[in-house]
Amino acid sequence: MQSIRDLKPNFGPPPQSMAAGPDAYMQGNIRLTLEDPDLWKSFHDLGTEMIITKPGRRMFPHCKINLAGLIPCAKYILLVDMVPVDGFRYKWNKEKWEVAGKAEPQPPCRTYLHPDSPAPGSHWMKQSVSFLKLKLTNNTLDQHGHIILHSMHRYHPRFHIVQADDLFSVRWSVFQTFTFPETSFTAVTAYQNTSITKLKIDHNPFAKGFRDEGTNKKRRSSKSPACLEKRAKMSDMLNRDSKEDSPPDFCRSAYEAYDGEEEGDMPKRKEAEGIKQERYSPWAAEREHGVRTESPPGADHRDVYNTEQLVPAPASYQPQRVHDFGKPPSPSPSVGSSHSGSGRSSFESRVPDVATVPDHDTSKLRAHEVGPHPCGPQPLPAPQDYPGVLNMSMAHQAGKPGVIGHHLYSPYGPEQPLGQWSNPGPTQYPPPHHLTADYTTPAVHHGYHHGNVAEWSQYPLFSYSCW
């Protein structure tokens, strides 16, 4: 286990509270470990697939981490985002994943904010931190703040730990970014690998109804024509007695390795062994064939990547209140314009999340606040009035142009206490001086004082060009 040690201070004048003891913010020896690594590994060996749906789908396994080495009394914000593993689109062909071409232009980048954020280090360390409610979607116009992904593309989650009292101070803070190789996955709209399906069914409590020992036997079937034919023949019988204990023995070959055991450690172990025998892990194959992966050679799978993420310094908060929520988002000519093809370059420069931004008057933006951008001034994502979605806009630092949209999503509701978010307070840093007029409108402050982080809607958090 190795955390990211190569930290750099952020740019720009730090807030007073940070300047008072900068070392204290740097001395932490943060360690982050992934929970259920064996489960993740089981999926990873098969080629993890995550369903993405229009309304949003949770991950399974979901991201759950343990933290250590935080300063107990210091506040931290935990974030998760998804980054493409490579610049390819994949297809499932003959029981294995194959490259099907270049990746599509990256969807709007969003970051999931852990609902407990910000919380003191002691809070994060006292128990494991779960990102259970993180949802994935393929709807680029998603209004719920879910993380937007492309189907048939590979991603891996990144965990960001930011020492910050609130979102106001995020921009001055140092990010520590952690990634686990075994959490990489392929986003799909329907499962391709039946072994993954089986693994999910056996481990996800919500899918108990699909287990062999469950009551709903007729759901256990495969898509093979032979099975479909047999299923058709059996349908009447099944309809007559769908609660029969012993399932029909057709179409069970794909699950043979899992039969006959109740849930528990032993069956799981058996599953893993059975899977290994038929294992075809496409990612393992990639490694064998020299296809690029993010795994550091020789590194323990539980070790994090040695990457770092800094908050761009000349950050420019550009929250704009949406007064007519519900207006359809305006298409952006810049969407996809930065897509540069395959490989890392394809997502080094992310496009702003303008696809989700309802129409608003971009003339309100001041050029110097937005900063230079090859695509011209970006209409910043406007806050939306659904609860829990944050929006932060930051310009790139010199040499890393491009204002990116990076959405922060938190499942906070308006009623939840967010005092530390909603109001910087007199002892905290004042809002950035370059905030737009809209930012300081009473309406916005009203929202903050009521703990509604919706006004933060979509904040471009940081640039992918940094990694």
Place this chain on the structure above:
DNA sequence: TCAGCTACCACGTTTGAACTGG
């Protein structure tokens, strides 16, 4: 024709309000 996507379905889990008893 077909791969990918979506809507809908049935089932199980979770959650919170309502109810009950001490």
Place this chain on the structure above:
DNA sequence: ACCAGTTCAAACGTGGTAGCTG
């Protein structure tokens, strides 16, 4: 009146599948 435990229904989360679409 208060609190803790129980019950129950609605909401939510699943994978399967038929049908649609490009």
